[in-house]
Amino acid sequence: MRKIALALALLSIVSAARFAQAAENDASLNIVLKLQDKINGAFAKMDSDAAFAAREVQKEGAGGEYARKAIADLAASSPYTVDCSFIDAKGILTIVEPGEYKKYEGSDVSGQEQMVRLQKTRRPVMGNAFKSVEGFYASDIEEPVFSARGDFAGSVSMLFKPEDLLSAVIKSVTNDPSLYIWVMQKDGRILYDPDPEQVGKMLFSDPFYEPFPETVEFARKIAADRTGSGPYNFYDLGTTKPVKKNAVWTTIALHGTEWRLVVAIKEFEANDKQDAVIRNATQEAVSMLQAVYDKSQKDNVTLDQAKETGANLLREMRYGDDGKGYFWADTVAGVNVVLPVDKKTEGKNRLDANINGVSYVREIITNGKQGGGGYTDYWFPKQGSTEPSKKRGYSLLFKPFGWVVGTGYYPD
Numbered sequence: 333m334r335k336i337a338l339a340l341a342l343l344s345i346v347s348a349a350r351f352a353q354a355a356e357n358d359a360s361l362n363i364v365l366k367l368q369d370k371i372n373g374a375f376a377k378m379d380s381d382a383a384f385a386a387r388e389v390q391k392e393g394a395g396g397e398y399a400r401k402a403i404a405d406l407a408a409s410s411p412y413t414v415d416c417s418f419i420d421a422k423g424i425l426t427i428v429e430p431g432e433y434k435k436y437e438g439s440d441v442s443g444q445e446q447m448v449r450l451q452k453t454r455r456p457v458m459g460n461a462f463k464s465v466e467g468f469y470a471s472d473i474e475e476p477v478f479s480a481r482g483d484f485a486g487s488v489s490m491l492f493k494p495e496d497l498l499s500a501v502i503k504s505v506t507n508d509p510s511l512y513i514w515v516m517q518k519d520g521r522i523l524y525d526p527d528p529e530q531v532g533k534m535l536f537s538d539p540f541y542e543p544f545p546e547t548v549e550f551a552r553k554i555a556a557d558r559t560g561s562g563p564y565n566f567y568d569l570g571t572t573k574p575v576k577k578n579a580v581w582t583t584i585a586l587h588g589t590e591w592r593l594v595v596a597i598k599e600f601e602a603n604d605k606q607d608a609v610i611r612n613a614t615q616e617a618v619s620m621l622q623a624v625y626d627k628s629q630k631d632n633v634t635l636d637q638a639k640e641t642g643a644n645l646l647r648e649m650r651y652g653d654d655g656k657g658y659f660w661a662d663t664v665a666g667v668n669v670v671l672p673v674d675k676k677t678e679g680k681n682r683l684d685a686n687i688n689g690v691s692y693v694r695e696i697i698t699n700g701k702q703g704g705g706g707y708t709d710y711w712f713p714k715q716g717s718t719e720p721s722k723k724r725g726y727s728l729l730f731k732p733f734g735w736v737v738g739t740g741y742y743p744d
Contacts, residue, residue, distance in 0.1 A: 360580040360595040363506050367513070367593055368582050370501050374412070375586040378490055379456065379473050381409045385416070386475035386488040394418050394426060394477065394486060404429040406490060412497040413490055414470060418477070420486040423447050425465070439465045447487075450474050454484050458586040460517050461494055461532075468493065469532050473586070494591075495531050498524035512569060512577060512596040515584070518555045523591060526569055544574075554592050558583040568598065575599065603724070606741045607707065610726040613651040614705065617659050617737050618730050620645060625732045639669075639733050646670050646737070661735045664701065666693055669735055673715055687711040687720045700727030700736035714742060 388402035399418060407416040407429045415436075418427040423442025428434050441447055446459030457474045464470040473490045498515050502524070506513075515524040520536035535541055535551045550564040561580045568575045579596035598604070621642045628638035643661070647670050651657040661670040666683025685693045692710035699706030705728030711720035725740030 360511065360578070360597055363508075363511060363513070364580050364582050364593060364595040366505050367502060367595070368584055370505060371498065371584045371593065372586070374497060374501055375458070375473075375584070378410050378412070378492070379458075379475070379586060381406055382416075382473050382475045382488055382490045383456070386477050389418060389488060390477050390479075390485075393479075394420065400427050400429065403427050403488065406488065410490070410492070412492045412500065414464075414466065414468075414493060415491050417489045417491070418486060419447070419474075419489055421484055423451070426486075433466065436465050441465060446472060446474055450476065450487055451484075456587050458589040460519070460589060461521055461523055464491060466491070470494070494523040495528075510597055512598065514594050514596075516551065516554065516592045516594065518590060518592065520551060520555065550579075554579075554581050554594060558590070563599070564596075603743055606743070607724070607726070609652070610657075610724075610739050610741055611705070613657060614659070614726050614728050614737055614739055616651075617646060617649055617739070618728050620649070621730045621733060621735070621737070635733075642733060643670050647672050651739075657739060657741075659737055659739045661730075661737045662693060662697060664697060664729070664734050664736060666697065696725055696727045696738055697736045700738060701729045705729070708738075708740075712740075 385402045385406040389399045392398040403416050403418055407413055415433040416429055417425050417433075417436075419441060420426050423440055423444075425437050425439045425441060428437050442451070444459065444462055446457045446462070449457050449459075454476050456476065459471050459474070461469045461471050464472075470491050471494050472492065474487045476487050477485045479485045494515070502513055512526060513524075514522065514526070514530075516522055516535060520534050522530050522533050522535055525531055530540070533540060536548060541548055544564075544566055547564045547566050550562060553560065553562070559582045561578070563576055563578050565574050565576050567573065576599040577596040578599055579594050581592050581594040583590050584593050585591065624642040624645065625638055627633070628635070628641075633641075646659050646661060649659055658672045659670065660668070660672075662668050662682070666681045668677050668680055668682055671677045682693045683697070684691060688711040690710045692708065692712065695708045695710065699708050705726060708725045708727065710723055710725065712723045713719060714721050721742050723740050723742050725738050727736050727738030729736050
């Protein structure tokens, strides 16, 4: 029920005025919910393991090898853990495992925010990112330990790097390069970002973000609200070019500590939209050929007859708002099968066709044979002209026929 309620809450964020943007945000909405489930699930598993270790320590007390084994077992229980420890009631690390971290035994961590909270509440906590005695920014889960008389005896700590956990979970859910996923504490500290240089920065105050004051204000809104959506401007990944991004965010949390999980998608530019259109159209054309091939197999039609039917249908297929988008097809050897705008070329080998130094058919075939197809930039005359113009195509191999199918657009 909680998942359904959250989904409804997130979906309601997209107003009627933004309905055209909603389709673009569908991927973000779906991914943010999946990520929330998996990250919160990882938190819950780690917390359960830490609570079990705390009970084991509580059974025998914190002074013997039994307690050390419980801490060592906890350290080995999660791929995201750096080290685990028993911290006494005064905030002193008395047991630290695995072995390479024993040198930190005796360290005083009583001043750390999560330890202050634990001392005050005597209840489990998860800390925000802090500079650990090990020398890096980390978070931890603390489960209290009590004596047989019920007195507070300390806590079992599970230390982890948020960026490692978040990166692993995100990569297990999606590798979609169009999605920009980041995680922020409510105080503005970046816990995860696809740009590793931003991890650990304070978004509200770091000079890196000064060129984008409206984005900083948007981040403050993210910090203030558990869920929401909206646009912001920031650098495109790997560039210094600002782009507009549409974001959806929600909250991942444990023991009262909340982090904001943001899934953003770059707003399409004209060429990005056209890239998507020609890719989708080509995939649909190949799906049509697949249906022709499947039917030929069922009806015992010869492969040549199936190819003829497929070519005739492909030659007549159109797409786009103006209905002028067309498809071509060449064999992997370069023999043209379909070219509606120049039917005289059909049946001819054009593998070495070259315009302005680009062997464009060869490149179209090479890129189309890649897994999932590919884009090619080349020169080709517009209909009714003999002068070559810059063109961008998308091509995809249809293996049963040995054809590379494509379509394209003129960026200008």
